[in-house]
Amino acid sequence: MQTQWDDQAQDGFHSNQLFWDERVPSHWRSQMYQQHARDLRAGGIALDDQVIKTLGDLTGQSAIHLQCHMGMETLSLERLGATTTVGIDFSKPALEHACTLRDELGLTATFHCCNVYDTLEHVDQTFDLVFVSLGALCWLPDVPRWAALIGNLLHPGGRLYFIDSHPMASTLDYNKEHDLMQVHFPYFQDKAVVLEEDGSYASSETGFKQNRTVEWNHPIGEVMTALIRVGLVIDSLDESSTCCYKAFENMTPSRPGWWQLPPALDGFVPFEYTLQAHKA
Numbered sequence: 001m002q003t004q005w006d007d008q009a010q011d012g013f014h015s016n017q018l019f020w021d022e023r024v025p026s027h028w029r030s031q032m033y034q035q036h037a038r039d040l041r042a043g044g045i046a047l048d049d050q051v052i053k054t055l056g057d058l059t060g061q062s063a064i065h066l067q068c069h070m071g072m073e074t075l076s077l078e079r080l081g082a083t084t085t086v087g088i089d090f091s092k093p094a095l096e097h098a099c100t101l102r103d104e105l106g107l108t109a110t111f112h113c114c115n116v117y118d119t120l121e122h123v124d125q126t127f128d129l130v131f132v133s134l135g136a137l138c139w140l141p142d143v144p145r146w147a148a149l150i151g152n153l154l155h156p157g158g159r160l161y162f163i164d165s166h167p168m169a170s171t172l173d174y175n176k177e178h179d180l181m182q183v184h185f186p187y188f189q190d191k192a193v194v195l196e197e198d199g200s201y202a203s204s205e206t207g208f209k210q211n212r213t214v215e216w217n218h219p220i221g222e223v224m225t226a227l228i229r230v231g232l233v234i235d236s237l238d239e240s241s242t243c244c245y246k247a248f249e250n251m252t253p254s255r256p257g258w259w260q261l262p263p264a265l266d267g268f269v270p271f272e273y274t275l276q277a278h279k280a
């Protein structure tokens, strides 16, 4: 049975899907994702070294990637040895690229086009690994329902690897005139924030038409509590002051593909966090 949603959530899913669908061609062309595709075509893995190290050898395991975009990370999970690999995303054009790349690489991952909350309509098995990565939770209105989904997708002993933007970073804005980082959005939000922004994290292209997004900031405590309540045991929570894209104009490169605040502000704000958990 499909989940029922209030008007704001339905409006959000609708706007956000238009936003994502329109950005796919530009993302596919972008330096960031073309590099990931080149890495995969060269037999490599399109994941950060630290993530690869933490995930380890997935030989013989089953893995599902929620909000997999153009599938490059999902295909990387298969390259790490997973024998069953599934990717979920609601953007049809994104998954068309995922399927084309999978076929080109001779891999076997399956992709399902649906709202992440409807995953169980399409998938009837449990997994060793649920993988969720950067740019995921801000698109989802309901964390307890998301956590329940993860609880249902994991078999006992299965683990969650979740890396995402830090909710504290989402409260900030950069005031160029005064060279100041300002807290502009509340950390605790009882309703969504509606934004209107051209451009994208992955490409310098502009001139998009679908720029309206509806986003939800989810405090770390809300996420951890929701996961604990569905029976997950939290193994680690790591916060990082680097960011996988240039989130603010004053950011400087830290290492290839990563950004941080200028030296005087480095370490002031967490930009990402990684939460690992397992199902008891």
Ligand SMILES: C[S@@+](CC[C@H](N)C(=O)[O-])C[C@H]1O[C@@H](n2cnc3c(N)ncnc32)[C@H](O)[C@@H]1O
Residues within 6 Å of the ligand: 013, 016, 020, 067, 068, 069, 070, 071, 072, 073, 088, 089, 090, 091, 094, 114, 115, 116, 117, 133, 134, 135, 136, 139, 140
């Ligand atoms: C920032 S991207 C993820 C990027 C991914 N970590 C990568 O590196 O390729 C966010 C993805 O979430 C998907 N998405 C957003 N809301 C969704 C929803 N309610 N159900 C399914 N997919 C959703 C978008 O279509 C998009 O592909």
